[in-house]
Amino acid sequence: MADAVTPRAIVRAGLCIGCGGCATSAERTMRWTRHGLREPAGALDRAPPGFDRTCPFSPAARDEDAIAAERFPHAPIRDPRIGRFERAYVGHVAEGGFRAGGSSGGLVSWVATELLRTGRIDGVAHVAPTDGADGVFFRYGISRTPGQVAAGARSRYFPVDLAAVLDEIRRVPGRYAIVGVPCFIKAVNLLRAQDPLIGERVTHLLGLFCGHMKSARFVDSFAWQLDVPKDDVRAVEYRRKDEGRPANWYTAQLTLADGRQASRDWWHLADGDWGAGFFQASACNWCDDVVAETADIAFGDAWVEPYSSDGRGTNVAVVRSPELRDLIAGAVADGRLTLSPVDSDFIAETQAAGLRQRREGLAYRLAWRPPRGVAIRKRVAPSRSGLPWRRRLVYRARFAIARWSHRVARAAQVTGRPSLYVGWAGAALALYQGLIYHRGRVGRWFDRLEGIPPQDG
Template identity: 30%
Template sequence: MKRQARDELVKRSGTLARVARGNLCSGCGGCAAVAPSKITMAVQDPGFLRPQISEPLSAREEETVALICPGIGQTVDAENRVDDVIWGPYLKMRTGHAVDQDLRFAASSGGALSAVLVHLLDSGQVDHVIQIGPSNELPTANVTILSDTGSDVLAAAGSRYAPSTPLAELDRHLATGKTFAFVGKPCDIVALRALARVDPRIDAQIPFMVSFFCAGVPSLLGSEKVLEALGTNPDNVRAFRYRGNGWPGRATATLRDGNTRSMSYHDSWGGVLSSHVQHRCKICADGTGVAADLVCADAWSCDAQGYPLFEEQDGISLIVTRTERGENLLQDAVSDDALAVSSFDRNQLENMQPGQTNRRRALLARLAALWILGKPIPRYRGLHLMAMSRQNTVTRNLRNFLGMLRRSLGGRI
């Protein structure tokens, strides 16, 4: 950020200036929810959503932004739950899938999350679901939508590996007086849960907060690179799915002439998108949604050596309940025949989700490199950074420390 722009940002919000200086913004839109008349979210190069501040925040707005911003930090309290060093506090872990086969096929990993949302709408427990869906203007981009029916949820099913800002319009949604289930990235839930401490409307009107395991948010430039690898560009694309329609499903571009082009999940995420993930996600202590009521993820099958397989098959979700409300919701959905579930051995999870495991173990080393350079870093409490670091070898910690040091000194964060 140029000096003049940084100085201007400091005048308007010292908190957001610190976040910008460390490139710590996750793009959740929580700050826009706090001050909707002063902050909007807009795309900045290379294609991430960032706050635009039109005038200085009041003292109260500044205090609230500092309280909720995931870029500032996160505090976790296990509160008599299983306090897993890697996976965070939880009540139970299961595997399962949507009983509705259309949902199971369309969703990214068994459709458990989508099935829970449909159950909430059909049972009248919420009026709407706040979730992310594809943009009509730019099919690789995301917009926040309100789903009112199971058909709406089905249409939005499938992971969307691009920036999203589901909290930005929160004040407008709450002003309707309606009730909602909220689906968001782990950082979105962190901000929403913190905002509930100062805005009583949230607990009253958003009884369910649902999340998913997240490996980071790629930029829109990453999406363009996927299209480039498919031999096309955004102007020629009518619709785009990052995943789904199978498990794991293929990244599929539907062109304006009706033809489709696709590549495997391994190639799209592993080969392209993962290299365009924003800096904040690389130093994230919570890719598993520890603040949510219920979390879903891919329950990958593993080979004989314990490595996850990405071969196409019927989808299976990992389902983690983190609160009593989430556990009751899951049991209700099973009783209503929306979900089929099975028991799960937590000891399988490190092999099933190696990316999450490795990033958590490497985190303290990465943060240490930034701290030595005087860069702003998030403040994490209750997330067991030291214990996780001790699970790593000295060589791996050193490699991550030096890698972050080089990236920072080279201006690549």
């Protein structure tokens, strides 16, 4: 029998994403797990009022389709991969330093700043860097000026939670926007329906396309592989921008306490293949929203040519609310934004790998190894029929890498032997890429098993 939907049941089932929506009272706070993720602490067996309806992974909560139908009832375009929307674009910000200052085309910071400039909001809750002295490099905070918004630009693949900013929004009157990944945006939407104050004050939601969330151990891995003391790290740049190189050539950079910097391209890292799932949060295995289907507007990277080769960065944007549709259209007409309209197929192509993982892969995981203790309910039905063995093993490999990377990194940390993790990660990545790219003995063996001709070159 499944347990009652309490914070403890969600945590034990591996469904807690650490959003902090349930930790905004004296009974519950947020804490770090031993694997560098966020989770609630305190009275976990007593569910806060409405918890089963506000936790984004609760089976009793409304799904993304239901939320979007209520929020965007008149959206003219409806696509099962992208959700409901008014218009979609590809391009970048043409004015100011937004494009140069962001990881991609600068649209996230531009929209947040424009909402502030035009008086639509009084503050925007988003992730910004800290001084890193306590090993925590990013936190949610509320920006009330364009300069503060700019300081929070760029990608942040680090665990954060909303608990503190939700408390501030409750304490300080005003209108607020929140920037977040799909599950966080869903959590805020669910909370707005249960908490009248949050419902009144959170007026805009800006979503970020998401492949999965990483643990804080990802930074430890950078430090181990760059051969710097992890306790000396004060700042992390996951995607250092270089206009002379393609946008999808990621470079990690660490800044140390003495000001020195160390960097390395992701493809030279033992765990540098994002799709392999190193340090992925468990709840990400059970998510079916890639493109923030419940946000007023959602942003991603244009991971298709010719845009992915443009080192200056290019966004895709899916506009769902009529208000932001008109805001964007006006800025395009004024030459402030350089955007071209695209259709849902284009958006889906830029996120093809993520959509496979959250559709076909999720269906397989639900049939193969569903969460225990919570009767999870998703928009994707459990299924493994018609899936070739190679694809099944790819999904199993990702699942195993996500799970064991936390454990092996923990062992490396406790024993003081980083090579334990780095060696394991290199072997795991070779196996995974053998399945994906038909490489090495593993790939050739499965080619023969499935009757696939040998690959030339």
